[in-house]
Amino acid sequence: MKKNGILGKSVMALALVSVGLIPIGVVAGAGSAGAAGTVKVFMIPKFTGIAPFTDAAAGCKKQGKKLKLNCLYGGPTTGSATDQVNFINNAVSAGDKGIFISNDDAATTNPALVRAEKHGVKVVTFDSDALKTGRTVYIEGTSTASIATTELDMLGSQMTPAYTGSFIILSAQATDSNQVTWNAQVKADLSMSKYSKMTLAAIINPPTDSAADATTSLQSALAANPTVTGIISPTTVAIAAAAQYLTTNNLCSKYVLTGLGDPNQMAPFMTTANNCVHSFALWNFNQEGVVAACAMHFVLAGTLKGKTGQSFKCNGVKEVVLPGQTVSAGAAVVYTSANVGSAGF
DSSP: OOSTTTOOOOOOOOSOOOGGGSOTTSOTTTTOOOOTTOEEEEEEOSSSSSHHHHHHHHHHHHHHHHHTEEEEEOOOSSOOHHHHHHHHHHHHHTTOSEEEEOOSOHHHHHHHHHHHHHTTOEEEEESSOOOGGGOSEEEESSOHHHHHHHHHHHHHTTSSSTTOEEEEEEOOOTTOHHHHHHHHHHHHHTTSGGGTTEEEEEEEOOSSSSHHHHHHHHHHHHHHOTTOOEEEEOSHHHHHHHHHHHHHTTOTTTOEEEEBOOHHHHGGGGSSSOOOOOOEEEOOHHHHHHHHHHHHHHHHHTOOOOOTTOEEEETTEEEEOBTTTEEEOOOOEEEOTTTGGGSOO
């Protein structure tokens, strides 16, 4: 997800700690002590102010109440691994026992995460992984395999002829680990017979995860690749920016646009009046937060070490650690005009 990765600026009305109330450099957990007997843990998104990340925080908070975890939440207002480091350090200083983080740049945040773990703070990543030396386990919203095939099927089924043509990937900045992994899987899956007539012309990595840079990068990519007919954008910020650009320039009939999006942001592009996007996908961020909270509970208890094959129960469901110290929170959900209004964000 990212912010990018997956993700605009729609704000959910949740009782969460807003980054606006936690300036960079101020102790992350200040003024947010939990009830007696609870353990403070802190969730750091790539950036705040978008529904998917606040939905993950809501899931953590909901499940945390069952597990005596006080899930606090805050992070940078824009994508910045350097600012994430400040939040990591503040959480350690505040005495938080665990940190959840969706990494903006794993190489940049890793030294701070390693220091945190040396101070006894447990780290569970979600949405976008850290280096393995900086966390115990990674909770992915859905599997990389599911994302890649879902994106290719959404795009290919809308091409004319079906599953035939050239496309680009409008991604997030090149340091976003989840994006890199997903895009690599898409490239690998093109060798499958089903996708043999689909060609990836280019992967576009804007310099930042902003709508403005996504738009500028898209314009340049389309000019440089005049034969493409499809766009996959596996980040909520970029797919919404692309939909707006295509709509404004009357290009919706020329390009098939799909990828990973925030239902709130994408719904306006799936109406009868503006049918620019026919389908996109995402996973259940609330459930990702729930599973992350369960994982943190067992990591703090010392029973979950992140070893392949280990398992734990989360609301009665068995969750299994896959290779790469990864736990998948569920399947990808495809949204069309028929179900986008019931997404629940």
